[in-house]
Amino acid sequence: MTSSADAGPAPGRSRRRMALGAILHGSGGHIAGWRHPSSPPDGQLDLDHHIRLAQTLERGTFDALFVADVVAIWGHQYDSLRRTARADHFEPLTLLAALSTVTERIGLVATATTTYNEPFHIARKFASLDHLSAGRAGWNVVTSVVPLEAGNFGRDTHLEHSTRYLRAEEFVEVVRRLWDSFDDGAVTRDTASGHYYDPAGLRTPHHGGPHFTVRGPLNISRPPQGHPVIFQAGSSEVGRAFAARHGEVLFTVQTSLAGAQAFYADVKARAAAYGRDGDHVLVWPVLSPFVASTQAQARARLAELQELVHDDVARRLVQDNIGDLDLSGYPLDGPLPHIGATNRSKSRQELMLDLAHRENLTIRQLALRFATGGAVVGTPETVADHIEEWFTARAADGFNINFPYLPGAAEDFVDHVVPELRRRGLFRHTYETATLRGHLGLPRPRVGASTGRRRTAAGDRGAAGQREGSGEGSR
Numbered sequence: 302m303t304s305s306a307d308a309g310p311a312p313g314r315s316r317r318r319m320a321l322g323a324i325l326h327g328s329g330g331h332i333a334g335w336r337h338p339s340s341p342p343d344g345q346l347d348l349d350h351h352i353r354l355a356q357t358l359e360r361g362t363f364d365a366l367f368v369a370d371v372v373a374i375w376g377h378q379y380d381s382l383r384r385t386a387r388a389d390h391f392e393p394l395t396l397l398a399a400l401s402t403v404t405e406r407i408g409l410v411a412t413a414t415t416t417y418n419e420p421f422h423i424a425r426k427f428a429s430l431d432h433l434s435a436g437r438a439g440w441n442v443v444t445s446v447v448p449l450e451a452g453n454f455g456r457d458t459h460l461e462h463s464t465r466y467l468r469a470e471e472f473v474e475v476v477r478r479l480w481d482s483f484d485d486g487a488v489t490r491d492t493a494s495g496h497y498y499d500p501a502g503l504r505t506p507h508h509g510g511p512h513f514t515v516r517g518p519l520n521i522s523r524p525p526q527g528h529p530v531i532f533q534a535g536s537s538e539v540g541r542a543f544a545a546r547h548g549e550v551l552f553t554v555q556t557s558l559a560g561a562q563a564f565y566a567d568v569k570a571r572a573a574a575y576g577r578d579g580d581h582v583l584v585w586p587v588l589s590p591f592v593a594s595t596q597a598q599a600r601a602r603l604a605e606l607q608e609l610v611h612d613d614v615a616r617r618l619v620q621d622n623i624g625d626l627d628l629s630g631y632p633l634d635g636p637l638p639h640i641g642a643t644n645r646s647k648s649r650q651e652l653m654l655d656l657a658h659r660e661n662l663t664i665r666q667l668a669l670r671f672a673t674g675g676a677v678v679g680t681p682e683t684v685a686d687h688i689e690e691w692f693t694a695r696a697a698d699g700f701n702i703n704f705p706y707l708p709g710a711a712e713d714f715v716d717h718v719v720p721e722l723r724r725r726g727l728f729r730h731t732y733e734t735a736t737l738r739g740h741l742g743l744p745r746p747r748v749g750a751s752t753g754r755r756r757t758a759a760g761d762r763g764a765a766g767q768r769e770g771s772g773e774g775s776r
């Protein structure tokens with residue numbers, strides 16, 4: 302199914318291609334999206350609804366759809382939680398496996414945390430999704446932002462921010478080596494000789510490191526894409542360094558063109574410093590479109606949704622995203638109190654505090670701004686203007702579209718904004734490639750390319766530790 306175009310960008314290709322991804326929250330990305338009159342109340346767990354959404358996005362030739370995740374309920378504060386759809390969502394890989402059977406081209410990207418998983422499970426699941434979808438899988442590598450996850454995995458407290466990234470570093474290395482367990486073509490399934498795979502093409506990782514001991518090999522042949530595409534959204538200093546080393550698509554939340562350009566230039570320079578090609582590190586800011594045929598109608602759509610945000614939800618939105626503070630004694634229409642450093646997502650905390658101080662926002666105003674992060678409100682033409690400006694000004698290589706309510710906002714975008722982007726020559730009319738790597742112009746990793754950087758105890762023993770012959774892994 303892999304076409305020649307999927308081998309990666311042609312040498313000398315200079316024209317940048319713009320990408321579109323979509324965040325697939327069953328009832329929309331806005332916290333009150335599930336209450337929108339056009340959203341199905343059971344949208345979070347309605348498979349047919351998800352299938353229709355995926356097919357709408359594929360009609361719009363989107364590069365990928367993305368399912369975010371936390372491995373916990375979003376909070377113990379049931380007063381606010383019971384007013385959101387956050388307590389009720391599919392496990393992403395299970396959902397994407399189902400969607401892989403009813404879509405043909407769109408990339409399928411899921412979050413999986415390196416803090417509360419084991420590399421073998423993750424390598425295996427994403428390899429399976431890549432095989433199921435004929436090369437359309439992507440892994441959004443996160444280190445977990447929600448401390449409540451700790452309690453579900455035998456820990457009293459969340460791992461410290463820098464420790465989470467150290468663990469993530471080793472985790473990704475092990476996953477890559479597991480994906481490379483079999484050389485391309487090593488699984489020959491040769492019925493005549495009776496050999497299912499060629500033992501010379503088996504590489505058992507024998508990894509031993511500070512966080513993981515993983516013998517391997519993986520029990521599935523190399524993914525069609527070599528490796529599923531690595532997505533990442535680290536924004537703090539350590540997070541950006543991690544993203545620049547490993548990420549192929551970087552999600553980011555940016556509130557101004559200048560800020561987005563600075564982020565773009567920074568991560569591309571960091572990637573270059575690690576010897577990577579900047580064209581293979583794609584930056585996708587989040588964009589939340591409110592589209593209507595007039596500017597006034599688009600603004601009314603935004604206001605309609607904001608009015609559905611309950612006071613308890615607004616307070617928790619600020620509190621949970623800054624972390625470790627209690628705002629219950631503070632009036633919603635007053636300013637934020639002074640806040641010190643916390644163990645939560647540092648970049649998100651800084652983003653929120655900067656915004657509140659810069660624009661002198663009340664707690665409620667900050668919550669509503671956060672609820673519509675990346676909002677672009679306007680006609681199909683003005684939304685396309687924004688996209689074109691950010692793309693041409695090198696603030697973005699693509700966009701991660703966070704539809705505030707579903708399916709209405711996705712249908713409006715696909716029916717009105719995508720045709721405008723196509724008219725301007727910014728976006729594809731049809732899929733020209735079959736795999737997610739192909740759509741994004743990313744090269745297919747060579748076997749073993751990622752294994753040389755850190756030698757493991759077993760790897761240091763030499764080739765025998767890296768490659769294993771007959772008997773190893775065979776039954």
Ligand SMILES: Cc1cc2nc3c(=O)[nH]c(=O)nc-3n(C[C@H](O)[C@H](O)[C@H](O)COP(=O)(O)O)c2cc1C
Nearest residue numbers: 369370412443445446534535536537540552646647
């Ligand atoms: C578009 C986007 C999607 C994200 N999805 C998830 C997710 O599904 N699960 C999660 O735990 N964190 C998610 N994050 C958080 C990031 O992984 C990251 O932790 C955050 O941006 C803070 O960066 P830092 O870890 O460098 O402080 C997402 C961030 C962005 C911008």
